[in-house]
Amino acid sequence: MRSPRLLVALAVAAAVVSTACGAEVQQPAQATTGTPVTVTNCGAPLTVHGVPERVVTNDTGITEMMFALGLADRLVGHSSYRGKERDIASSPWQADFDRTPLLGHAFTREVVQAADPDFVFAGWSYGFKESTGLTPEWVRSIGAVPYQLTEACRQPGTDRRGVMEPLDALYADLANLGDIFGVRAKADQLITHYRQQVAKAADSAPAGQQPARVFLFDSATPEPFTSGRTAAPSQIIREAGGSNIFDDLNDSWTSASWEAAALRDPQVILIVDYGAGPENSVQAKIEQLRTQPLMAGTTAVRQGNILALPYAALVEGPRNPQTVVTVADFLRSKGY
Structure with missing residues (x-):
């Protein structure tokens, strides 16, 4: 210094x-x-x-x-x-x-x-x-x-x-x-x-039930950018009682494919709310999921099980624990 x-x-x-x-x-x-x-x-x-x-x-x-x-x-x-x-x-x-x-x-x-x-x-x-x-x-x-x-x-x-x-x-x-x-x-x-x-939210997960399959959707250019197991969303999802569909990727924020995402049939999708311009709005990202041929048939898109959260809630930071609570509440509201 x-x-x-x-x-x-x-x-x-x-x-x-x-x-x-x-x-x-x-x-x-x-x-x-x-x-x-x-x-x-x-x-x-x-x-x-x-x-x-x-x-x-x-x-x-x-x-x-x-x-x-x-x-x-x-x-x-x-x-x-x-x-x-x-x-x-x-x-x-x-x-x-x-x-x-x-x-x-x-x-x-x-x-x-x-x-x-x-x-x-x-x-x-x-x-x-x-x-x-x-x-x-x-x-x-x-x-x-x-x-x-x-x-x-x-x-x-x-x-x-x-x-x-x-x-x-x-x-x-x-x-x-x-x-x-x-x-x-x-x-x-x-x-x-x-x-x-985090512990209180984790305790709210229903016993004897498979965790909900959750896809974290950041953006697509054109392949989806998502969370591997070492980025904050993966543990947020897990502690909330879900399972990140890309938890097998040994990386933080990383790219995947629409084919892999659709094959794993997410039951819930988390959208990262950030990005400049109307093309990066939450509504634009939802429309992108609905019109993506492979994703349109997934459980999450068909049932509208989509939750948008601020960027700062999903990257490492002091909003993460409350985000576990928010995601847990959303999963419980959907029966997961």
């Missing part, structure tokens, strides 16, 4: 306001002084010398993790791609988004360097990309610490992402951020609450 202020006390959350979706919004209060902290991030040790003061984040789920921990005052800016505005409009932390500078809709070296960060929180395909040159190594070269989203950690020797259960990835990131920013007690409180939410 470059700033001497990193060795002074950090302001963190004290007051907690519960929101309708189970998230918590915090107001700043006094916390502990910063000392060197080492955590494990993507299987490697990461040492942070002092509490970061100038944080840049990319993507809504990542940014909301900082907000959930009461660390909005540490952000000097966040980036969010076009089409994520609906995330912010639906966010339990909308007020924090309103007062945090938006760095634009392109996460680039120039944007990041201009913000003069000492800590950059992003992930592979959540901002970090070799094609743009914005990598953890480059972040280190400008004197900042790169923290990688655990859901997007690359599997050793491959570009496939996901090295642990997705909800465990969320809990790991919350615990790590809690240690780095001196708010571990708050992180532990959130983790306990989230585990309780």
Whole structure:
């Protein structure tokens, strides 16, 4: 860290306001002084010398993790791609988004360097990309610490992402951020609450019944983009009492085929609500499913068992536990 202020006390959350979706919004209060902290991030040790003061984040789920921990005052800016505005409009932390500078809709070296960060929180395909040159190594070269989203950690020797259960990835990131920013007690409180939410939803699944087959539909260009078993939706679906039809894919967010999706005959479809332009609206995606020759005959499409959820509810972030509850309630309403 470059700033001497990193060795002074950090302001963190004290007051907690519960929101309708189970998230918590915090107001700043006094916390502990910063000392060197080492955590494990993507299987490697990461040492942070002092509490970061100038944080840049990319993507809504990542940014909301900082907000959930009461660390909005540490952000000097966040980036969010076009089409994520609906995330912010639906966010339990909308007020924090309103007062945090938006760095634009392109996460680039120039944007990041201009913000003069000492800590950059992003992930592979959540901002970090070799094609743009914005990598953890480059972040280190400008004197900042790169923290990688655990859901997007690359599997050793491959570009496939996901090295642990997705909800465990969320809990790991919350615990790590809690240690780095001196708010571990708050992180532990959130983790306990989230585990309780998930367990209660899981207990609501009917006994002695096969889990509903669920297809996560992100987009199609032209093949469907969906969730493998290491992306958040797969465990969200499982904990809610369903079964992700592409749980056999050892990857995070990835492409499949219409043939494979139709052959597995989903009984329920989850649509990711994001994307710029009318062609990416929820209604447009529903119409795409209805007019896709192979998907039109599936149980989910024929019966209209389709649920749309915000992007930030389905990528790693603090909305995930409540999303388990929402999906569980939807499955129960359909008899699953």
